[in-house]
Amino acid sequence: MPLSSSLVQAFSGHPLGLCGQHDPAKAVESVSALEQRLNILTFGAVADTRHLNADRWSALAALHDHWLFDPAQAAYKSSQEILAAMQQQRIAAPQYIARVWWQICRGIQGRFKGAWRDLLKANDDNAQTLQRYLQQSQTTFPVLSGPVISARWLDLFHRIGGIPLQGWDALTVTLPPEQIKTAQKFGITAEAVHPLVSSALDAWPTACRSLPAGSCGLADCPNRCPSRKIFPNGWENHI
Incomplete structure (x- = not known):
């Protein structure tokens, strides 16, 4: 499915969204300071293997100025202190994420003085170069270095973080099992x-x-026209 497809456009750009719902990560656009926005996007990318909903993104965005999301401070805490802060702020994430985030903060602080923008520049703002860098730094950036999470993270940095990345359109992730049936509905x-x-x-x-x-940005919704099937090049009658 191309990035210009009606599903993608309704989700990411159409005023009507998907029956009124838009990309939940857009809640982070309210964070004006670049590094704070990138910190929130990074934590959100590693906090769960599944996509975060709007409530979870909004909750993280509201905490953008908490020390937990400042690598320059979090890197010098213990993982137990990270976990305690997550619990105190009622951040929904598995407990092991506290240590993962602590390690990531230590990594970005140690290598780039806590600046994600500097990491991107050091890799020529190139999505594929960044993925290779992360794959070679798995102990420094655990979870974030995985092929699926890193692709999601770079997509968020490009679209929500506001940093144009070369090769962004070539990023891919393997479809998870729970999305296969939905994907088939869209051809x-x-x-x-x-x-x-x-x-x-x-x-x-x-x-x-x-x-x-007229109330949804997805004009060719398969639920609205169940007798039809969407193919990559448009509608075809289901036979």
Whole structure:
């Protein structure tokens, strides 16, 4: 599915969204300071293997100036202190994420003085170069260095962080099992898709209320026209 598809456009850019719901990560756009915004996006990318919903993104954005999301401070705490802060702020994430985040903060602080922007510049603002760098730094950036999480993270940095990355459009993630049936409804047969496509596929099942076309940004919704099937090049009657 191309990035110009109606599903992706409805999810990421159409005023009507998917029956009124938009990309939940857009809540982080309210964080004006660049490094704070990148810190929140990074934590959100590693906090769960699944996509975060709007409530979780909004809760993280509201805490953007907490020391927990400042690598220059968090790197010099203990992982137990990180966990205590997460629990105190009621941040929904598995307990092991406290140590993961502590290690990531130590990594970015030690190598780039806590500045994600400097890490990007050191890798020529190139998505593929950044993925290779992370893969070679798995102990420094645990979880974040994984192929799926790193692709989602770079997609967030590009779209929500506001940092244009070369090769962003070539990023891919393997479709998780829970998205395969949804993907088939949109004519997607590939095993790997762009992370933005995966995010849209994740959002659609719960967002869709089968509203009329004038109330939803997705004009060719398969729930609205169940007798048809969407193919990559448009509509075809289901036979």
